[in-house]
Amino acid sequence: MSEEKRNKSSVNSAKHSFSLQIHNKGDYLDSVSKKSTWLELLAQQEDLEIIKQNIVADKVFKIEGHEGVFEFFYLLTGKIKYMGNDKILEPGDYITTKNLDQQVYFKTLSEVNLIYVTNTPIFTNKQEEIQTLLDLNREIEARDQQTRDHCRRLQDLSRRTGEELALSQEKLFSLIFASFLHDIGKASVPVEILQKPDKLSPEEWNIVQQHPEVGKDMILEHMDSSFFERVAQIILQHHESYDGSGYPKGLSGDEILIEAQILSVVDSYDAMSHNRPYQKAKNREKVLKEIKNCSGQQFAPEVVDAFLKAEEKYAVEGIDPREII
Ligand SMILES: [Fe+2]
Ligand SMILES: [Fe+2]
Known part of the structure; x- marks a missing residue:
């Protein structure tokens, strides 16, 4: 979003520390791409990051938590298999993890879009x-x-x-x-x-x-x-x-x-x-x-x-x- 566009859709008041920003589809603060995945940082507030992630079909990916880390994944489109027990996740299904002390593996069965929220700023690390x-x-x-x-x-x-x-x-x-x-x-x-x-x-x-x-x-x-x-x-x-x-x-x-x-x-x-x-x-x-x-x-x-x-x-x-x- 251009600076001008961003200012138009945001309202700030020092009195109430009030902020409203309306973003158009395709706006993001930052992004990283790899052959099999595309990440867009949609919003960031202190340690909180909200990311949209696209992963191509047939890819194995892992979630690796740590102590104190809370993560939330909401499947928007596509299907994912949890490799721990072969459970299939469909659009609308979501995953939450907290203090995960091991790596867990998933596989995309089709191209997948998901929303990923984390309380640890991983975007920079991932990038x-x-x-x-x-x-x-x-x-x-x-x-x-x-x-x-x-x-x-x-x-x-x-x-x-x-x-x-x-x-x-x-x-x-x-x-x-x-x-x-x-x-x-x-x-x-x-x-x-x-x-x-x-x-x-x-x-x-x-x-x-x-x-x-x-x-x-x-x-x-x-x-x-x-x-x-x-x-x-x-x-x-x-x-x-x-x-x-x-x-x-x-x-x-x-x-x-x-x-x-x-x-x-x-x-x-x-x-x-x-x-x-x-x-x-x-x-x-x-x-x-x-x-x-x-x-x-x-x-x-x-x-x-x-x-x-x-x-x-x-x-x-x-x-x-x-x-x-
Ligand atoms: Fe070698
Ligand atoms: Fe070699």
């Missing part, structure tokens, strides 16, 4: 969080098309493998994010090293091996929710091996998060299946043979088994075109 993710995304995409496609394929294959292992919704979600961002720490590695077709020198190899740690720090620098803490840990561990021969810490077996164990198999599979500066792509048969050979050594046997089932479907169906982030 920063979404912006940071977008920046991280852009950083990956700007580097090269190959990396971008690699990340997209990983996202899909990781999810499929996680589903075979019946991972919780929360773990699936952290796995998907970590898969997409797993090599973000390579932003710190000079391109000459990344693109080098010959064997790396010990010094160069040392630089490359720092990327899980750098990636973890990049995520933690901006994200402070427990969800992103887990994403950061998965990224830190994505080059660890089941038998303890990986890096950076040489963790083994169950010391490695299940999401990182999955990511490690999927990452190797995709890297071997496509051309790299230092090696030519291998055919599917050879790649699968190599993955099986590494079962019980580099990779956890139960993860390899789940991966092989997931890969079979993936080979037939191709990459799922739905994007999570």
Whole structure:
């Protein structure tokens, strides 16, 4: 709304601290957009925020409360499924949360519009969080098309493998994010090293091996929710091996998060299946043979088994075109 328009529809009286503002449809104080969601800040009063949110169909989203936080969601249009018990919410249904001490997950069954009221000014935080993710995304995409496609394929294959292992919704979600961002720490590695077709020198190899740690720090620098803490840990561990021969810490077996164990198999599979500066792509048969050979050594046997089932479907169906982030 223009300043002139806003003044016309507001009445202020110092005597009674009276304020009336009539806003036209489409007016908002601030907004943020992401591929799958659009948020408009409709009104703000001290700690109170009233937000209109649009979410595209088929998206999993979470509500993460904290102590002292009250939240209210009123569904205007569309349908949502509560993943805790598969209950379907329809227009007019609403959700309230207070002092929520865990993350709860919902899935949009169609495009959804809702009104969101909170007593904690999350808009600014949300805006920063979404912006940071977008920046991280852009950083990956700007580097090269190959990396971008690699990340997209990983996202899909990781999810499929996680589903075979019946991972919780929360773990699936952290796995998907970590898969997409797993090599973000390579932003710190000079391109000459990344693109080098010959064997790396010990010094160069040392630089490359720092990327899980750098990636973890990049995520933690901006994200402070427990969800992103887990994403950061998965990224830190994505080059660890089941038998303890990986890096950076040489963790083994169950010391490695299940999401990182999955990511490690999927990452190797995709890297071997496509051309790299230092090696030519291998055919599917050879790649699968190599993955099986590494079962019980580099990779956890139960993860390899789940991966092989997931890969079979993936080979037939191709990459799922739905994007999570
Ligand atoms: Fe990596
Ligand atoms: Fe990778």
